[in-house]
Amino acid sequence: MSGETATTRTGTAQVLEREPVIWTSGLTKRYGTLTAVDDLDLEVFPGEIFGLLGQNGAGKTTTILMLLGLSEPTEGEANVMGLDPAWEPREVKRRVGYLPDAVGFYGGMTGRENIRYTARLNGLGRREAEAAIDEVLEQVGLADRADDPVETYSRGMRQRLGIADALVKSPDLLILDEPTTSIDPLGVVEILDLLRRLVDERGLAIMLSSHLLTQVQSVCDRIGIFDAGRLVGEGTVEELAAQFGDGTAVIEVGLELATPADVERAGTVLRGLTSVESVEAPSDGSGTWRVHVRPADAEGSVRQAVLVAAVDHGLRLTALRPIVPSLDDIYRTAVNLTAADRSSADRAAVRARSS
Amino acid sequence: MSAAVAPREQRVPHSGWRVIAAKELGDHLLSVRFIVLLIVLGLAAAIPLYFAADRIRAVAEDASGVPAIFLYLFRLGSEQIDILRVDVFVGMVAPLLGLAFAFDAVNGERSEGTLPRLLSQPIYRDDVINGKFAAGMAVIGLVLVSVVALIAGFGMIRLGIVPHGPEVLRLIAWVAATFLYVALWLAFGLLLSVVIRRAATAALIGFGVWLLVSVFGELIKTLVTGFLRPGADASLDTILGSAQIQQFVSRLMPSTLYNDISRVLLDPSVTQVSAPTTIGQVIQGQQRIDTLLTIDQSLLLVWPQIVALVALTVVCFGAAYVAFMRQEVRA
Numbered sequence: 003m004s005g006e007t008a009t010t011r012t013g014t015a016q017v018l019e020r021e022p023v024i025w026t027s028g029l030t031k032r033y034g035t036l037t038a039v040d041d042l043d044l045e046v047f048p049g050e051i052f053g054l055l056g057q058n059g060a061g062k063t064t065t066i067l068m069l070l071g072l073s074e075p076t077e078g079e080a081n082v083m084g085l086d087p088a089w090e091p092r093e094v095k096r097r098v099g100y101l102p103d104a105v106g107f108y109g110g111m112t113g114r115e116n117i118r119y120t121a122r123l124n125g126l127g128r129r130e131a132e133a134a135i136d137e138v139l140e141q142v143g144l145a146d147r148a149d150d151p152v153e154t155y156s157r158g159m160r161q162r163l164g165i166a167d168a169l170v171k172s173p174d175l176l177i178l179d180e181p182t183t184s185i186d187p188l189g190v191v192e193i194l195d196l197l198r199r200l201v202d203e204r205g206l207a208i209m210l211s212s213h214l215l216t217q218v219q220s221v222c223d224r225i226g227i228f229d230a231g232r233l234v235g236e237g238t239v240e241e242l243a244a245q246f247g248d249g250t251a252v253i254e255v256g257l258e259l260a261t262p263a264d265v266e267r268a269g270t271v272l273r274g275l276t277s278v279e280s281v282e283a284p285s286d287g288s289g290t291w292r293v294h295v296r297p298a299d300a301e302g303s304v305r306q307a308v309l310v311a312a313v314d315h316g317l318r319l320t321a322l323r324p325i326v327p328s329l330d331d332i333y334r335t336a337v338n339l340t341a342a343d344r345s346s347a348d349r350a351a352v353r354a355r356s357s
Numbered sequence: 358m359s360a361a362v363a364p365r366e367q368r369v370p371h372s373g374w375r376v377i378a379a380k381e382l383g384d385h386l387l388s389v390r391f392i393v394l395l396i397v398l399g400l401a402a403a404i405p406l407y408f409a410a411d412r413i414r415a416v417a418e419d420a421s422g423v424p425a426i427f428l429y430l431f432r433l434g435s436e437q438i439d440i441l442r443v444d445v446f447v448g449m450v451a452p453l454l455g456l457a458f459a460f461d462a463v464n465g466e467r468s469e470g471t472l473p474r475l476l477s478q479p480i481y482r483d484d485v486i487n488g489k490f491a492a493g494m495a496v497i498g499l500v501l502v503s504v505v506a507l508i509a510g511f512g513m514i515r516l517g518i519v520p521h522g523p524e525v526l527r528l529i530a531w532v533a534a535t536f537l538y539v540a541l542w543l544a545f546g547l548l549l550s551v552v553i554r555r556a557a558t559a560a561l562i563g564f565g566v567w568l569l570v571s572v573f574g575e576l577i578k579t580l581v582t583g584f585l586r587p588g589a590d591a592s593l594d595t596i597l598g599s600a601q602i603q604q605f606v607s608r609l610m611p612s613t614l615y616n617d618i619s620r621v622l623l624d625p626s627v628t629q630v631s632a633p634t635t636i637g638q639v640i641q642g643q644q645r646i647d648t649l650l651t652i653d654q655s656l657l658l659v660w661p662q663i664v665a666l667v668a669l670t671v672v673c674f675g676a677a678y679v680a681f682m683r684q685e686v687r688a
Contacts (some may be wrong), residue, residue, distance in 0.1 A: 072686045096479035106470020122376045123478040
């Protein structure tokens with residue numbers, strides 16, 4: 003699913019023109035000697051989905067709690083919707099919908115009653131609240147189970163109810179801590195689609211944290227990679243790939259070739275193009291060649307060259323597409339790079355923290 | 358979205374604690390523990406009442422001039438078993454009432470995972486504590502008033518004794534004092550629920566303290582003063598001093614404070630709560646003619662005890678409050 007959604011991303015350029023909904027500067031949180039969040043500088047813009055990526059214990063939840071004013075930063079400052087959450091937490095919480103990690107509900111109350119409580123705490127009037135509750139329950143697909151007690155819900159349903167709960171105050175910004183944990187794969191697709199729809203329709207910004215790489219990659223416009231309280235990389239998947247990739251890009255070329263001689267010829271042609279480092283011939287009958295390009299940013303010109311060469315040499319081209327680098331690889335490289343920077347004592351501390 | 362209808366500035370609730378209190382009260386009234394406690398307290402009132410009714414009939418027959426006979430309903434019980442009295446029973450059950458509605462107030466939210474969600478709503482953090490305390494007070498007030506009303510109703514209808522103005526005032530003052538005593542235990546339960554992460558542990562500790570105070574309180578008092586017991590050749594002053602220490606120790610117990618208040622408020626003929634501290638006072642006490650106190654005199658007599666109960670409640674609530682404000686949201 004990652005391939006399809008990746009192509010629908012909004013361009014970063016248009017997003018960058020606006021004021022950020024979240025920015026932090028030197029944000030630090032220490033618990034005794036343990037530094038949970040270390041000198042964090044972060045920006046999230048309206049209309050984008052920002053993914054905080056990192057292992058458990060990397061500082062994602064602590065960062066989120068500081069953004070909501072639920073935890074005080076040791077150093078540095080945060081700004082959410084133009085407000086300092088440490089000083090105006092109520093105002094921030096009024097405008098930000100938050101789905102906590104492992105969200106809980108009052109089991110004896112129905113889903114609707116739970117959401118109604120949140121609506122009342124947000125000062126929604128009775129009629130206004132009921133309309134909003136109906137709408138959000140419909141949006142997360144819980145309308146038909148809304149009047150059952152929450153203790154009969156599955157974990158996935160609770161998670162969806164949590165999103166409804168965050169939405170009922172009609173927030174300008176959604177902060178979701180591990181929104182897809184414990185949801186079945188089909189449910190994940192639904193939720194990610196919902197998030198994308200919310201951003202497109204309401205224009206709100208979403209910050210979500212996850213340790214599930216493919217999900218982050220499929221839905222997030224920009225990603226921040228967290229490791230041991232530090233932001234080790236930030237940007238779109240492409241930008242991160244350029245930063246942490248091995249400097250190569252991969253293009254998939256589909257060719258319809260009848261004879262072994264044609265295959266031989268196609269290989270020679272592809273290898274002969276500028277910036278092409280190596281070419282993998284299709285091992286199966288798919289006819290899909292993998293062309294490795296170095297440097298990575300020559301990928302566009304190589305694609306053009308393949309097109310031209312195919313026409314010139316009478317090769318029947320059936321497919322031509324760049325392979326989006328896997329976030330998996332980027333993440334591993336990013337974390338390894340920074341880990342290598344640190345002293346061995348530091349590394350031991352990281353391991354102790356994440357275990 | 359419909360929220361656009363109302364300007365956002367008007368949407369911030371100024372009293373989040375009211376929303377919380379309303380929800381908590383609803384939870385309490387539908388909870389099993391409410392029904393159980395209502396039954397327990399009902400029994401605690403009904404059993405002594407059965408004995409009291411017999412004795413009141415007997416008393417009423419031979420003397421019509423018994424003062425404040427209506428209050429006998431609350432402080433008379435079985436002749437054989439002294440503690441079978443409404444006031445003693447209520448004094449014993451009241452702490453449980455307070456603990457029952459508070460021991461899982463905060464740690465319950467924590468273990469259910471609802472605390473981060475609750476605190477991420479636009480309310481002040483103290484709204485949570487205040488709302489829960491207010492809901493506890495409301496449900497306790499409800500229970501107390503209904504039980505007392507039942508007893509009073511029984512007295513009026515079955516025994517035909519009608520309370521007079523001063524008796525009604527005394528009864529109201531006693532209910533208010535009991536309410537205050539329960540509030541202390543409610544605040545204590547709230548403190549436990551903040552400090553102790555597991556509700557079951559908090560309940561056990563609360564129960565332990567209750568046992569200590571209401572059952573072993575007497576035992577501790579005897580133990581402490583046993584060390585300080587004056588010898589056989591001690592002067593009267595030493596003996597009186599020892600009695601004073603004993604009294605001081607027992608006054609550290611909130612149950613003693615409450616029992617003192619209860620005794621004085623329910624019985625206009627009680628004219629002193631503390632043991633005499635000088636020989637002069639002893640003699641004075643012997644020479645005193647039995648008199649009946651008016652309600653304001655009785656209140657004046659136990660004013661220190663009332664103030665002490667209020668102070669203890671404030672300390673418990675304050676500690677719960679401060680601990681909660683300083684706590685991390687995450688466990």
